[in-house]
Amino acid sequence: MDSLVLLSLLAGVLSWCFVSGIGKGRGLRAIAWSSLFPLSSSPTLTQTYPAFTFSHFVTPFLRRIRSWAYLLNGQKIIQEGYNKSKDEPYEVLAPDSRFVFVSSPKHIKEIDSAPDTVLSLNAAAKHMLQPVYTMNGFNWFDKRGVEGVGFVRTLRTLLTNNIPNLLPELRVLSRSRFSQLHAEFSEKHGPDHSPIYPMIMKITVLLNAASLFGTELARDDAFLKDAFGYVEETLLNAEVVKLMPSFLAPIVGGLLSSGLSSHKSFFAKLLPMAEDRLKDRELKARGHDVPNHADCVQWIMETAPRANPWSAERIIYELMAIWFGSVHILSTTIVYVIHDLCLHPEYVQPIREELETYYHEFETTGKGLPLLDSFIKESARLTPVEFMSTRRRALKPFDLSDGTNLAVGDWACTPSGAIMRDERHYPRATEFNGFRFVDPELLSRIGRQSSFPTPQPKPSKLTDIDNTFPMWGTGRMSCPGRFYASAFMKVIIGNIIMDYDCKLVEPDAPRWMTWRSAMIPREKTMVTFTPRDRSKMKDGKSAL
Incomplete structure (x- = not known):
């Protein structure tokens, strides 16, 4: 797992050097700064772009630095936010996401009750695992149940x-x-x-x-080796892709996925079993005896x-x-x-x-x-295992009852470890x-x-x-x-x-x-x- 840290930090250096997104502000100056240092609003404030001042330069820079600190100190940052929050929502910034943590029963219920078309567990999992680059090209839907x-x-x-x-x-x-x-x-x-x-x-x-x-596949040592490697490769490659600027992610993700030997072998060995089961289902529908x-x-x-x-x-x-x-x-x-x-x-x-x-x-x-x-x-x-739970990614803007806002792409979650x-x-x-x-x-x-x-x-x-x-x-x-x-x-x-x-x-x-x-x-x-x-x-x- 040490390689996970090294490669992900390398990805971070690369993404720091490249533009990570534009169009969040007005005018050339806002576009430039929002590209290099994307701002995330505090939970209850609306983001604005005032006239250029020294703090206008320093604040987004410090926020950007803090978002990268989350990678190695995420649990400490989540815990400190929880200690100060007094059960009110609070935000934590990561290089690729803005998390809004909630811990009161009222706010947890609001998140749980939100429609899947607004706050999506599927979309959160999709962002975490980057399946199009780590699961043999599978790109599941953001909305649950499609x-x-x-x-x-x-x-x-x-x-x-x-x-x-x-x-x-x-x-x-x-x-x-x-x-x-x-x-x-x-x-x-x-x-x-x-x-x-x-x-x-x-x-x-x-x-x-x-x-x-x-048990048949479980006796196959080569299959077990690929099944083990699949987990390791998914963890590593998903992290690297998430830390890439959006325009580089498809390129880097494609290169990484081409080298996922365990993923390909794991998929290839499971596929014949699924094909045989589908054939058995057809035979059973025609009245033939098939294995249970x-x-x-x-x-x-x-x-x-x-x-x-x-x-x-x-x-x-x-x-x-x-x-x-x-x-x-x-x-x-x-x-x-x-x-x-x-x-x-x-x-x-x-x-x-x-x-x-x-x-x-x-x-x-x-x-x-x-x-x-x-x-x-x-x-x-x-x-x-995780300091975070109840993950939902916003597919549409969402407001909690206290006025806290989640923009599209933000996450709502609970600080499970702190709770x-x-x-x-x-x-x-x-x-x-x-x-x-x-x-x-x-x-x-x-x-x-x-x-x-x-x-x-x-x-x-x-x-x-x-x-x-x-x-x-x-x-x-x-x-x-x-x-x-x-x-x-x-x-x-x-x-x-x-x-x-x-x-x-x-x-x-x-x-x-x-x-x-x-x-x-x-x-x-x-x-x-x-x-x-x-x-x-x-x-x-x-x-x-």
């Missing part, structure tokens, strides 16, 4: 209902792959030493491929608009978008949970006891394991309390209440949607795949807890870097995984 929203039913209903069928296989795959990687990394880095981020990424890619595409499939390829095809059925290519484009989001978020969240298990080992034993007793029930239903659930949620609260560290929502907010969200009665029953504080006024689950825990977004567009994500993470983390004792090699060393609003794990962070003696487990056995 081609159907079958992916929502696929993730929220079909995939969620299939979780109990997936979990036994995911458990087996997780254990075998972890054991394999543990041996490989131990040989390379020293006894029991593993770079945690690359390790978890590879395990996530394997298990996610089995869930979304089926329970994976996202099948579900995306079945939930696509019937009036205008999707081609095999269009099905794969949808899967590529789902794949990127799931692999990136899942792997990063799991890495931070492992970090916290190393830093807070007092939680390991009660979670192990829960796994020994209740894992089979979890695997049967896809629900449960409240101690592990709470630990993951607390880890995600204090080390969120989740607010003492008003989380007593002792900066302290790690792994069982913060557990029902105190449960801790009392297992004799753990005196050992672990539960400062929250009421228990909650990782998958709960709430304005004070916006990890999954908020309102009507909250993440439809969160139930799958929760179960997926519990399988991998549960296996590690049951099979290994883990310890950070350098617990005081930096474990992540920040880029924009994201926290990206450092690839060189090492964890020792010492195999446990399973014969000493409770009753000498475990459901895992």
Whole structure:
């Protein structure tokens, strides 16, 4: 990921040297200055161009400098804005966007209730990922639902209902792959030493491929390598393109996309599967017997608009978008949970006891394991993958009730990381309390209440949607795949807890870097995984 920073900063230097847009002011002077230093109005002020003064030169220059500072200090800037805002909207500038952050329930509801034709999640995702340059030429619509929203039913209903069928296989795959990687990394880095981020990424890619595409592709090592590379290439290339001046973006994006080997191979290997499924659908309609499939390829095809059925290519484009989001978020969240298990080992034993007793029930239903659930949620609260949530990009001008204006292209969003560290929502907010969200009665029953504080006024689950825990977004567009994500993470983390004792090699060393609003794990962070003696487990056995 260090290459992401270097190349993106290089892109920044280039875009600083070239014109980034004109026509925002009146007259030649305004055009020149607005091109070199695009102004973004403060949330409640109308932008004007007064007579030239010294401040007229300095102010846009400083604002431009501050927008570039966002790249490396985005989380700090968002947090500082939140601390000063007193729940009022505030703006943060980036080189390519103006963000308006809202945190009050009233303003969050206004954003969530705005029509998709005005504030669009699709348009925000399109800007983030630059799919025309990073997803094999796919350029989705800015407006949600133009081609159907079958992916929502696929993730929220079909995939969620299939979780109990997936979990036994995911458990087996997780254990075998972890054991394999543990041996490989131990040989390379020293006894029991593993770079945690690359390790978890590879395990996530394997298990996610089995869930979304089926076991046949998941057994293809070349496909898994391309699936892994696709995520890395998307992150890197999208960042470079976003930092280019608008007139250079198509040129640079085209050059970059021509070299995306993983994207091309990933697409090429998925395409025959989608074509075969479409043929099977035609055969089934004629009365022939065809194989039954329970994976996202099948579900995306079945939930696509019937009036205008999707081609095999269009099905794969949808899967590529789902794949990127799931692999990136899942792997990063799991890495931070492992970090916290190393830093807070007092939680390991009660979670192990829960796994020994209740894992089979979890695997049967896809629900449960409240101690592990709470630990993951607390880890995600204090080390969120993203400091920003509820993203919407303005397709039309939009005004909040207090008069704050979003121009076309501006973003509305919530400062999720700051909200989740607010003492008003989380007593002792900066302290790690792994069982913060557990029902105190449960801790009392297992004799753990005196050992672990539960400062929250009421228990909650990782998958709960709430304005004070916006990890999954908020309102009507909250993440439809969160139930799958929760179960997926519990399988991998549960296996590690049951099979290994883990310890950070350098617990005081930096474990992540920040880029924009994201926290990206450092690839060189090492964890020792010492195999446990399973014969000493409770009753000498475990459901895992």
